[in-house]
Amino acid sequence: xxxxxxxxxxxxxxxxxxxxxxxxxxxxxxxxxxxxxxxxxxxxxxxxxxxxxxxxxxxxxxxxxxxxxxxxxxxxxxxxxxxxxxxxxxxxxxxxxxxxxxxxxxxxxxxxxxxxxxxxxxxxxxxxxxxxxxxxxxxxxxxxxxxxxxxxxxxxxxxxxxxxxxxxxxxxxxxxxxxxxxxxxxxxxxxxxxxxxxxxxxxxxxxxxxxxxxxxxxxxxxxxxxxxxxxxxxxxxxxxxxxxxxxxxxx
Amino acid sequence: xxxxxxxxxxxxxxxxxxxxxxxxxxxxxxxxxxxxxxxxxxxxxxxxxxxxxxxxxxxxxxxxxxxxxxxxxxxxxxxxxxxxxxxxxxxxxxxxxxxxxxxxxxxxxxxxxxxxxxxxxxxxxxxxxxxxxxxxxxxxxxxxxxxxxxxxxxxxxxxxxxxxxxxxxxxxxxxxxxxxxx
Numbered sequence: 001x002x003x004x005x006x007x008x009x010x011x012x013x014x015x016x017x018x019x020x021x022x023x024x025x026x027x028x029x030x031x032x033x034x035x036x037x038x039x040x041x042x043x044x045x046x047x048x049x050x051x052x053x054x055x056x057x058x059x060x061x062x063x064x065x066x067x068x069x070x071x072x073x074x075x076x077x078x079x080x081x082x083x084x085x086x087x088x089x090x091x092x093x094x095x096x097x098x099x100x101x102x103x104x105x106x107x108x109x110x111x112x113x114x115x116x117x118x119x120x121x122x123x124x125x126x127x128x129x130x131x132x133x134x135x136x137x138x139x140x141x142x143x144x145x146x147x148x149x150x151x152x153x154x155x156x157x158x159x160x161x162x163x164x165x166x167x168x169x170x171x172x173x174x175x176x177x178x179x180x181x182x183x184x185x186x187x188x189x190x191x192x193x194x195x196x197x198x199x200x201x202x203x204x205x206x207x208x209x210x211x212x213x214x215x216x217x218x219x220x221x222x223x224x225x226x227x228x229x230x231x232x233x234x235x236x237x238x239x240x241x242x243x244x245x246x247x248x249x250x251x
Numbered sequence: 252x253x254x255x256x257x258x259x260x261x262x263x264x265x266x267x268x269x270x271x272x273x274x275x276x277x278x279x280x281x282x283x284x285x286x287x288x289x290x291x292x293x294x295x296x297x298x299x300x301x302x303x304x305x306x307x308x309x310x311x312x313x314x315x316x317x318x319x320x321x322x323x324x325x326x327x328x329x330x331x332x333x334x335x336x337x338x339x340x341x342x343x344x345x346x347x348x349x350x351x352x353x354x355x356x357x358x359x360x361x362x363x364x365x366x367x368x369x370x371x372x373x374x375x376x377x378x379x380x381x382x383x384x385x386x387x388x389x390x391x392x393x394x395x396x397x398x399x400x401x402x403x404x405x406x407x408x409x410x411x412x413x414x415x416x417x418x419x420x421x422x423x424x425x426x427x428x429x430x431x432x433x
Contacts, residue, residue: 006342018410020409124409124410126412129411129412129413131410133409143409143410144408144409145408145409145411146403146405146410146411146412147403147411147412148411148413154361156408156411157400157403158400158401158402158403159403159404159407160412170412170413193412229400237399237400239399239400244399244401245399245400245401
């Protein structure tokens, strides 16, 4: 049995990234992973005065004059707005462009690409609660993602064993004020976890379903191959079977 | 290990049933009203106009962005190849308390218990800032239907998924606790 390595941890995009690898993580690969996040953070951060994201949000830089990378990311966010029926949006209520909803996922994808390019297989990458894994743990068992209890954000509620859906993202009402904006009519869900084949799909749908409620949940299921666990403010649970015990358990 | 066998049973049944949905009420009296037929197998079938176009754009732009991000990486590759520089040990047994991390609704301090080199327990002390949203987050009543959802086996959990704000503080404290355990 290969011993499990200590996670490589760093902060970026205003959050914490934790990377666990089955094989020792070479310095230059760790650097490439950090650089992957840093490149996106530098461009898109709304908290960095003068970043491209900040300038577009402040309308100092017209969108049409933004870089190719910025506009491609904006197009990606707009495509998701269309796909999600408007539940996901790259605009804040005041109209300012805010691409935070896709940038973290793109950072995870870029980091994953850096790991793959270096030949690293068998890892678990967590960026601020959004998770992407590759392969299995050293003993061959799947990576298991714990999911935070919506009623006690400091406790684990349930877990998701990764397999064909290696990307797991969770959105909750605590994010309101950041990049989750509810549609006017629906405040059904308080926390939504989505597992998907890729992290952008998982992350965007988690955000969109939280914002759009049950109709968006149904739309997501029609559009993509997902496992979803959604909780409503009145205590109802919408869950793919993978999250449920076979029958109700007393107590 | 009844928990593990339960999980195995759930996974097995999930594999057969594919995706479906269960809806329950808060008091747990009524459970399971099927809604969506759903299905993992209908991925390629899209709904409405514009969806297909969106999907195509997604793939293209995603690739572009990733490629651009990757081009920044060679700068870090100028160092000579040194492998095996990260620690190879598992965690040391014991109980470790992370630094108190402040988030916009209060603060959180996480304590981790390690036994047999693995995380066996994670507890957290939460200080609420009295904000209305904090009350909403921290003091919701437990809906009984939640009992239908499989419990987390914290000893088996590799990582944690949660909403950003509180998770950020949580992870900060958790990682601080874990680094002490290293």
